Amino acid sequence: MSDETPICSAKGCRAEAVWVLAWNNPKLHTPERRKTWLACEEHREHLSQFLGVRGFLKDVVLLKEWEETR
Known part of the structure; x- marks a missing residue:
């Protein structure tokens, strides 16, 4: 692993x-954040479960795919 990993x-x-x-905390963030x-x-x-039970989880994506769309 490098420092950028x-x-x-x-x-x-x-x-x-x-x-x-x-994820998004609707009490703190706008809906699109x-x-x-x-x-x-x-x-x-x-x-995922930690965020999901709080209603915060919006999406789970492979890091490789996330980077390709940014």
């Missing part, structure tokens, strides 16, 4: 990110 957002994880979890967390394969489901 995206790292998983899970606490304490240093694994390379593979997924982008796009997307904040992002990065996730490795191991933490994608856990982070």
Whole structure:
């Protein structure tokens, strides 16, 4: 991994990110705003559930695809 390698957002994880979890807190953000967390394969489901139960999760996309659309 290089210094530019995206790292998983899970606490304490240093694994390379593979997924982008796009989310929005409707109490703080306008509807079109997307904040992002990065996730490795191991933490994608856990982070998705964390955001999902709060109603924040909007999309889960492969990092490679996310970068291609930006």
